[in-house]
């Protein structure tokens with residue numbers, strides 16, 4: 322028997338979902354260990370922790386143990402998204418385990434082994450999981466949007482205010498200790514006689530500190546001073562509206578602050594950041610520096626260019642129009658294709674995993690449906706008791722409400738399972754489509770997924786004289802080329 326560890330994680334939102342509890346995960350992994358000849362020597366559990374961060378106590382503890390204890394041969398997780406949501410973290414954790422010669426076993430995803438195709442499926446799933454977690458954060462934003470529309474600040478309270486729950490609603494109230502200090506600061510700045518730094522000093526003397534007891538730094542002080550929130554105006558997610566919180570100054574005073582600030586730093590220029598598709602993937606073919614993207618406002622075109630922009634070498638003829646470069650990159654996907662054998666391997670592995678998953682989901686669903694049925698029976702019984710006079714109106718109503726709440730909870734869990742199933746099917750579909758047709762999948766994908774596919778295949782592209790001169794594939798793709806699982810055409814740009 323080989324020694325193994327179990328790692329389980331549940332985020333705050335997932336806690337309500339059936340099949341996601343820490344106990345369920347541990348049991349699932351434990352059963353696998355029994356049948357596969359592993360002896361579980363420890364279980365590590367992170368509760369209420371997001372998979373997008375590596376800052377999880379149990380995970381940290383487990384990773385350091387893995388690096389020290391040579392007797393450990395495997396780490397078991399229910400699914401890889403327990404370990405990480407996000408390709409970067411996922412690959413980092415995998416690398417740590419690999420270095421310690423420890424197998425990572427994803428119990429519910431038997432297709433993820435250490436073969437090239439297993440690694441490719443793994444990377445795609447990790448990428449799609451990351452996209453999913455971006456989507457989730459967008460969903461959270463929806464809740465925040467509603468809060469904003471009701472006139473309350475949707476985020477963490479600004480300095481001088483506190484978040485408080487009143488009658489079940491989270492609202493923003495004035496901080497009795499800091500509200501007056503911040504208002505004094507704004508009024509001082511309005512005189513035009515103080516700089517932001519001086520105001521931070523004065524506040525510090527009066528006992529106003531930032532986190533960790535330090536003085537508020539200049540950048541933060543400036544942000545406070547120019548924040549319209551203090552004039553009762555909320556700017557959130559490119560929208561503006563009046564807030565319900567108690568303002569410190571008037572909107573006119575706020576405008577004055579902005580005017581004073583503009584005069585203080587007349588020559589500060591700012592560059593706007595846009596989400597360009599190829600950001601982070603491009604390098605200068607002349608000097609090797611990164612390429613950056615910019616929008617030419619007057620001509621209304623966007624283009625990529627070397628960050629040095631003519632400092633080290635002439636930039637003449639080097640600006641490349643964003644659309645034309647993105648098209649060239651797209652063409653690169655035409656030069657690469659998976660072998661028939663490889664596609665068949667991927668298909669069979671995805672199928673196997675899908676079957677396993679379906680079993681698990683059906684098991685969970687059956688359990689929930691049974692519980693629901695039992696509750697409905699209980700409700701019928703209560704109705705009978707009411708009719709036959711055993712229950713009075715009031716105790717019947719109490720009983721019925723209790724049962725209805727429980728049925729509602731189960732209903733919610735069933736919907737969650739259905740959602741998860743749709744996500745899984747969607748992920749599998751993406752894996753298969755990509756395996757079969759790389760170029761087609763890339764072309765059809767929305768920009769965030771495009772970026773994930775780019776990252777799956779390439780570390781970077783080098784650009785010179787408005788054309789791509791070389792391309793560096795990722796280690797994974799290099800391996801697949803070596804094993805003849807990826808076929809490249811003669812137009813394939815070598816590193």
Ligand SMILES: [Zn+2]
Pocket residue numbers: 605606607608609610627628629630634
């Ligand atoms: Zn350059």
